[in-house]
Amino acid sequence: MEWKLDRSSHKPMYRQIIEHMEYRISNGEYPPGSLLPSERVLAKELEVNRSTIVTAYEEMRASGLVTSKKGSGTRVSLFGQETEYNQLPDWDQYVIGGSLLPNAPLMRRIFKEARNEKVIDLATGELSPDLFPRAQVEERMRAASFTFQSGYEHQQGNLQLRETIASQLKRDRDIDTASSSVLITSGAQQALYLVIQCLLKPGDTVLIEDPSYCYSLPLFKSMGIKTCLLKADKHGINPDDIVAFHQKNKIRMIFLNPTFQNPTGVSLHPKRRKKLLEIAVEYGIPIIEDDPYTLTAFDTQAPPTLKSMDDYGVVLYISSLSKIVSSGLRIGWIVGPQPVISRLADVKQQIDFGHSIFSQWMANEVLTSPNFDEHIQALGSTLRRRRDAMIQALSDYLPNEVEFLVPKGGIHLWCRVKKRVSEWKLLEQAIDHGMIFMPGSALGSSEGYVRFTFGRTDETNIEEGIARFASALLFSK
Numbered sequence: 280m281e282w283k284l285d286r287s288s289h290k291p292m293y294r295q296i297i298e299h300m301e302y303r304i305s306n307g308e309y310p311p312g313s314l315l316p317s318e319r320v321l322a323k324e325l326e327v328n329r330s331t332i333v334t335a336y337e338e339m340r341a342s343g344l345v346t347s348k349k350g351s352g353t354r355v356s357l358f359g360q361e362t363e364y365n366q367l368p369d370w371d372q373y374v375i376g377g378s379l380l381p382n383a384p385l386m387r388r389i390f391k392e393a394r395n396e397k398v399i400d401l402a403t404g405e406l407s408p409d410l411f412p413r414a415q416v417e418e419r420m421r422a423a424s425f426t427f428q429s430g431y432e433h434q435q436g437n438l439q440l441r442e443t444i445a446s447q448l449k450r451d452r453d454i455d456t457a458s459s460s461v462l463i464t465s466g467a468q469q470a471l472y473l474v475i476q477c478l479l480k481p482g483d484t485v486l487i488e489d490p491s492y493c494y495s496l497p498l499f500k501s502m503g504i505k506t507c508l509l510k511a512d513k514h515g516i517n518p519d520d521i522v523a524f525h526q527k528n529k530i531r532m533i534f535l536n537p538t539f540q541n542p543t544g545v546s547l548h549p550k551r552r553k554k555l556l557e558i559a560v561e562y563g564i565p566i567i568e569d570d571p572y573t574l575t576a577f578d579t580q581a582p583p584t585l586k587s588m589d590d591y592g593v594v595l596y597i598s599s600l601s602k603i604v605s606s607g608l609r610i611g612w613i614v615g616p617q618p619v620i621s622r623l624a625d626v627k628q629q630i631d632f633g634h635s636i637f638s639q640w641m642a643n644e645v646l647t648s649p650n651f652d653e654h655i656q657a658l659g660s661t662l663r664r665r666r667d668a669m670i671q672a673l674s675d676y677l678p679n680e681v682e683f684l685v686p687k688g689g690i691h692l693w694c695r696v697k698k699r700v701s702e703w704k705l706l707e708q709a710i711d712h713g714m715i716f717m718p719g720s721a722l723g724s725s726e727g728y729v730r731f732t733f734g735r736t737d738e739t740n741i742e743e744g745i746a747r748f749a750s751a752l753l754f755s756k
Contacts, residue, residue, distance in 0.1 A: 281394070284325060292327055296335040301344065304355055315345060315353045380497035385721050388706070392715045399714040399744035401731045404492075404541065404690065405606045409737070410661060412604065412645065412654040419644045434628045435620065436463025436612075437639040443646050444612055452573060453587040454596065454614065462620045463634050464627065466611040467571055467599040471534075472498060473613070473623045474567055474595065479504055483531040486524060488516055490693070490723025492541040492569075493534050508724055509533075513684055515540070515547030518554040525562055532565050538581050539572035542722050542730040543693040544686025546582050556585065559593045566594045571602040572689040574655050577663040581688060592616055600642060602690060602734070603658060609635070610642040662690060668738035669731060672745035680752060681729075690734030693719075696727055700755045705729075708751035714744040 282299055284292055303309050315321075318336060322329040336353055339345045347353045382390070393403045435441065441458035448454040464470040471493075479485065481503030487493040489508035499506050507524050509516040515537060524530055535555075537547035547555070559566050566585060573581045586596040592615075599611030613623060627633070645651065666685075669692055673681055681694040702718040709715060719728025731748075733741055 284327065293331050293334040293338065296321075296325065296327075296332065297338055300335070300339065304344065309355050311355050311357045313355050315355065317352060378501060380501045382497060383495070383721065385703075385706070385718060386495060389715055389717065389721075392710055397713060398710065399740050399747065400735045401733070401741070401744045401748075402715040402717045403735050404602075404732055406602065406604075406658075406690070406734045407736055410658060410734070412648075412650070415648055415650045415654060416641070416645060419648050420641070432633045432636055432639065434624045434633055435459075435461065436634055437636070437643065440610075440639045440643040440646075441612075443643050447646060448614065452570075452584050454584060455587075456614045460614055460617055460620055462613045462624050462627070463639060464599075464611040464613060465609045465631070465634060466601055466606065467569060467597050468611070469627070470597045470599075470611050470613045471496070471567070471569070473626055474532075474597075475499065475502055475504065477623050477626050478565075478619070479531060484524075484528040486521060486530055486533045488535060488540065490542055490719065490725070490728070491534075492536060492722060494723055495721050511540070511543065511545060513545055515545055515551055516555075518551055518558050521555070521558050521564070522562075525564065530562075530564050532567060533559070534567045534569065535585070536569045536571075537585055538570055539575065539686060539689030541572075541689065542691045542717070542719075544684060544689050544691055546687070549582055552582065552585055552588060556588055556591075556593065560591050564593070568594050568596050570596065570598045573598075574603050575659055575662055575690070576688040577659055577666070578687060586614065595619065600645070603655065604642075604645055608638050608642055608645075610638060659688075662688075662734060665733040665736075665738055665741055666692065668741045669733045669745065672742040675742075676746050676749040677752070680749070690732055692731045692733060694729050694731065696729060696752070699727065700752065702726065705751060705755040708754045709748055712747040712751045712754075714747040714751070716748060 284295055286292070288295065300309075300315070309315060316324065318329050318332045322332045325332075336345065336347070340347060340353075343356055345353050346356050381387070389402050392398050393400050438458060440463060441461040444461055445456050445458050448456060462470075464473065475498050479502065482505070484505040484507060485499065486507050486509050488511050490511070493499075493506075505528070507528060507530070509520055509524075516535070521530065521533065535547070537552065539546055555566070558564070568585045570584055570586075573584060584596065586594045594615075596614040597611065600608050601611070613620065648654075670685065673683070673694070680698065681696055683692055683694045686692060702720055706715070706718055717730040717732070719730065720726050722730060731745070736744065
């Protein structure tokens with residue numbers, strides 16, 4: 280739980296802040312020599328006047344706990360002669376020296392504000408808690424019996440869950456597979472991580488959509504992998520572009536989210552799907568199909584998955600329960616050739632010794648519940664209402680300021696802002712107005728776009744969030 284000031288306490292707020300910072304320093308969160316938050320940042324985080332932080336830092340400087348230098352900020356003291364501590368680790372250098380790059384500052388800013396209960400979240404790509412089938416799950420859990428296994432699970436995941444997933448993939452997405460070709464992962468994110476870590480090497484070139492969720496991932500850059508961008512229109516990417524890229528760069532892999540794509544909501548046209556697979560087979564290029572949204576189709580049936588059309592085994596298929604049940608379950612999966620699945624499973628075991636037994640059991644109970652289809656239908660209806668509420672709000676508050684395509688599934692709406700504005704300035708204005716969105720540059724190469732997510736909050740807050748965005752846009756001009 281995040282620490283908060285006790286505003287009803289007789290103890291002055293600056294004294295509470297001092298004690299809290301002392302605690303964070305003593306437990307190693309801020310080791311000797313580390314930089315503390317600036318007065319402005321800490322004041323905003325704790326929702327107090329900057330003068331309160333100034334007083335707290337002055338007291339801490341007077342006690343010798345911290346030191347300040349103009350232009351360099353406030354740091355934790357070394358507690359004695361520096362020569363006695365010349366072997367202390369330079370944690371700042373370690374932080375920037377790891378092989379995995381951090382999220383971009385823009386993404387970290389959004390993630391931080393998403394935890395603020397006073398901010399309407401139209402940025403985070405997840406479902407709101409009320410869309411979790413709580414009653415169905417609780418009823419299922421009461422009726423079911425769970426035998427706790429104290430040891431590690433099979434390295435590919437619980438067999439019963441893998442059999443359930445294989446069965447439902449055949450029923451709902453026309454994908455033929457066996458449990459031995461399924462690997463359970465900690466959501467689709469870990470699935471992508473395993474693919475990149477295990478099947479690619481530094482210097483390889485891959486194709487991703489532009490815009491795309493993959494664009495925001497620092498994993499490719501961390502691995503030294505070159506990404507080429509496939510521009511997309513209202514029918515998705517143009518498969519002919521792949522041939523041109525391959526002739527110049529020798530493409531090793533293609534990453535696609537072809538159905539209700541994040542962030543555009545567009546689905547790859549069936550004819551383009553067929554052509555894409557023909558090209559992949561001709562040139563021997565694997566396709567990574569990321570498919571979290573197929574079951575969220577609103578008005579019409581979703582297009583067939585690439586995996587269901589794959590007669591030659593060129594598609595690795597990734598999906599999860601994050602966008603149809605709950606991101607908190609952390610249940611995803613990869614479907615592919617058994618040698619590939621075994622390789623990925625071996626590395627996953629090195630990372631975490633296998634997935635949680637309890638969450639796998641719960642996922643299996645959800646998927647085999649007689650009410651699961653009812654939940655999916657209710658989910659689609661709710662998401663459609665929220666999409667419509669967002670479209671109406673955009674029409675009401677920004678009738679001439681934005682343009683967009685209406686998604687037929689998924690949880691995102693991709694908007695082009697017609698007037699040129701600074702993304703950082705717009706985001707900061709939006710936060711000041713009490714809402715957050717995802718700036719387009721975080722997901723693609725072109726500026727002037729924003730992504731709104733309608734899965735995270737209800738219709739009332741969606742309307743209020745768009746109203747606040749409209750005000751922020753006005754102040755950003």
